[in-house]
Amino acid sequence: MSAWQADAACAGTGPDAFYGSADEVDEARQLCAGCPVTRCCFWAAMVNEADAARFGVWGGTVPAQRRAIVHALGGSRFEFGRRLAAAADAWERSA
Numbered sequence: 001m002s003a004w005q006a007d008a009a010c011a012g013t014g015p016d017a018f019y020g021s022a023d024e025v026d027e028a029r030q031l032c033a034g035c036p037v038t039r040c041c042f043w044a045a046m047v048n049e050a051d052a053a054r055f056g057v058w059g060g061t062v063p064a065q066r067r068a069i070v071h072a073l074g075g076s077r078f079e080f081g082r083r084l085a086a087a088a089d090a091w092e093r094s095a
């Protein structure tokens, strides 16, 4: 578990709402709207190539939105995640 997940508004809730019906997804996204770690969650989903991030609500976004962002940036999710991770590594080394 990443450190940011301890502050998640959804901590302690089950995952079902984040992978459920349209109504459940709407409720989950409302929870995300007030979450203090929305950006961390969103970027974790964008970088993560694992199946867990391909589905469900992450950072208030649904998979179609995340796919659209990757597409708009002109890459596959894997390539986008690889480039983003490399940029984060470079930034951490320079800090």
Ligand code: SF4
Residues within 6 Å of the ligand: 008, 009, 010, 011, 018, 028, 031, 032, 033, 035, 036, 037, 038, 039, 041, 042, 057, 058, 059, 060
């Ligand atoms: S943004 Fe949403 S899914 Fe992500 S940690 Fe917060 S409440 Fe949970």
